[in-house]
Amino acid sequence: MIKAFLGCLALWFLSAAAQPAAADEPLETCFACHGEKGVSQNPLIPSLAGQQPAYVLVQLYMFREKLRLFDAMNDMAKNLTDDDLRRISDLVGALPPPPPPADAGDPARMDRAGALATAEHCNSCHSADYAGRDNIPRLRDQREDYLAQALRQYKSNERAGYDGTMAEVTQPISDAQIDEFAYYLAHLQ
Amino acid sequence: MIRPHLNICYHAAEIERRIDNHPPKESVTMTYRNTFRRKAQTCLLAGALMGLASSAALAQPPAAPPLPPGSPLIGRPESPEAAKLAPVSAPPLPTPADKLPTAKLKLPPGFNIEVYASGMANARSLREGDKGTVFVGTRLVDKVYAVTPGDHKVKVIASGLHRPNGVAFKDGTLYIAELSQISKIDNIEENLDNPPKPTVIYDDLPKDEAHGWKFISIGPDNRLYIPVGQPGNNVLHDDAHGQIRRINLDGSGAEIVALGVRNSVGFDWNPENKELYFTDNGRDWMSEDVPEDKLNRVTKAREDFGVPYCYQGNISDPEFGWGHSCSEFTPPVALMGAHTAALGMRFYTGSQFPKDYKNVIFVARHGSWNRTKKLGGDVVAVHLNKDGTVKSVEPFLTGFIADNQYLGRPVDVQPLKDGSLLVSDDWNGAIYRITYGKQKVASK
Numbered sequence: 001m002i003k004a005f006l007g008c009l010a011l012w013f014l015s016a017a018a019q020p021a022a023a024d025e026p027l028e029t030c031f032a033c034h035g036e037k038g039v040s041q042n043p044l045i046p047s048l049a050g051q052q053p054a055y056v057l058v059q060l061y062m063f064r065e066k067l068r069l070f071d072a073m074n075d076m077a078k079n080l081t082d083d084d085l086r087r088i089s090d091l092v093g094a095l096p097p098p099p100p101p102a103d104a105g106d107p108a109r110m111d112r113a114g115a116l117a118t119a120e121h122c123n124s125c126h127s128a129d130y131a132g133r134d135n136i137p138r139l140r141d142q143r144e145d146y147l148a149q150a151l152r153q154y155k156s157n158e159r160a161g162y163d164g165t166m167a168e169v170t171q172p173i174s175d176a177q178i179d180e181f182a183y184y185l186a187h188l189q
Numbered sequence: 190m191i192r193p194h195l196n197i198c199y200h201a202a203e204i205e206r207r208i209d210n211h212p213p214k215e216s217v218t219m220t221y222r223n224t225f226r227r228k229a230q231t232c233l234l235a236g237a238l239m240g241l242a243s244s245a246a247l248a249q250p251p252a253a254p255p256l257p258p259g260s261p262l263i264g265r266p267e268s269p270e271a272a273k274l275a276p277v278s279a280p281p282l283p284t285p286a287d288k289l290p291t292a293k294l295k296l297p298p299g300f301n302i303e304v305y306a307s308g309m310a311n312a313r314s315l316r317e318g319d320k321g322t323v324f325v326g327t328r329l330v331d332k333v334y335a336v337t338p339g340d341h342k343v344k345v346i347a348s349g350l351h352r353p354n355g356v357a358f359k360d361g362t363l364y365i366a367e368l369s370q371i372s373k374i375d376n377i378e379e380n381l382d383n384p385p386k387p388t389v390i391y392d393d394l395p396k397d398e399a400h401g402w403k404f405i406s407i408g409p410d411n412r413l414y415i416p417v418g419q420p421g422n423n424v425l426h427d428d429a430h431g432q433i434r435r436i437n438l439d440g441s442g443a444e445i446v447a448l449g450v451r452n453s454v455g456f457d458w459n460p461e462n463k464e465l466y467f468t469d470n471g472r473d474w475m476s477e478d479v480p481e482d483k484l485n486r487v488t489k490a491r492e493d494f495g496v497p498y499c500y501q502g503n504i505s506d507p508e509f510g511w512g513h514s515c516s517e518f519t520p521p522v523a524l525m526g527a528h529t530a531a532l533g534m535r536f537y538t539g540s541q542f543p544k545d546y547k548n549v550i551f552v553a554r555h556g557s558w559n560r561t562k563k564l565g566g567d568v569v570a571v572h573l574n575k576d577g578t579v580k581s582v583e584p585f586l587t588g589f590i591a592d593n594q595y596l597g598r599p600v601d602v603q604p605l606k607d608g609s610l611l612v613s614d615d616w617n618g619a620i621y622r623i624t625y626g627k628q629k630v631a632s633k
Contacts, residue, residue, distance in 0.1 A: 058281050065331065085282060162281070168398045
């Protein structure tokens, strides 16, 4: 897993060297890590395809301002102008969503996890179909490992989030429940 | 699907009863009172029919799933229309100056509006320094800005802060309120280009994200006033929350000024008698039309304004109100509209505006999210009677809502020494200036 990640980083540095970050060259740099057409094959790196553009804009801004910390992305974003951020997030928002997951998951586990997600009102802000809205992100068709990691980082305050909502709502969620949410969302068809 | 409807019916009937028992404080509420009367009557009829049809379903209400403490969704009814409502945060990038909605904004005749400064992501609380610098706090980004007088140049004077929403100024010193600490920078106006890091003076504050961002101001008693909101939509808070406190300017001597406060993001003192007035945001999810946000007046120390037992002075909370009466608490001096998010407010003591505006309170209403048809998103003028009660609440700056979408969202107001009025807009990251009389050429 780490190997793949380092490989990806190396790839990114190569491509970043070849072409300065600012972004007329649509998204090729991003795809190096986030996968062809924004569908990630790399552990812990999220898919971008189908993501809400307003959410992408917020995240790019937070990487640029170091409000969200991840070295590769902080470096990537540091010289981007506001217009670059707008252009990149619009391009990402225009990518077609990833194909639905091939594996529909274990039906009993999906039922239980879906009920848990409903009980916690995840589907209120993230929309009934978990496709997100405005600057609230799409969760369906996302990598399971990334979803679980993001929830853990919100819960531990390692990732503060833009407005603090996720830090707040993850407080009473157990570690085991985090795995169930991630499983459910990643297998949702 | 049945239970929430009945809950709403219960609310309506209960509210109608309370409306009848409590005469209105001022006329602005009449529309809502009448709306509620109609709703209550419809509900009573519907309830009677449903009672016949579905007594079996009523006998077994579905178990409410537990929500995390502080969740903005606490109390959310299980209705598909309600599920469409969610708070959406302002964008992180400021709107370019030429795309600001200034031309769409409306004011009473004789008033003008222009862009004072732009390009400040998430510009929120405002404060004018002795030398005319305007200080600007933020909530979603980590910065405090300064706008220089004359050229209106924007400088970042502090960054790396956690939700630095509140700014206050006294004798050359800028005070900054982050989520859980208050800090200061001395001689700030002499050091705008190379300001020292803020020094913390007070940090005995909860760390809750919910309603944790703070408006601050320094009173005529030379003490710094700090609200500590409820850590959630509707919760039975502990002794550290749900209040406004004050401290000395060195951080010592903390004491409680007001209790039963849900989330105040604006206050100021009546120039006539030095009484503290503060806005407070009502709870979410009770209904589309109640409770309304409040304008409160503090007349004695530790006065209790009722939250979470009583909302808007006459609605007993369906969950926490049992065993209490609204008569135990101080009612508001004005109702500010349901879910409108009445935030920053200042008394106007300048002489540029017409005499009618002397000592009115300008209140920025950020605008609703917990309501299908958006309400607020404007600045209103609250006219007071001589005795400090409210005569009327009038629209002042409007036009921020078009097709039920926000073009901008006012957060705070700040009268300047020249008598003009600034309004911050965190949606666009801009400050507008309102003047009266012949418009100066300088605004291009």
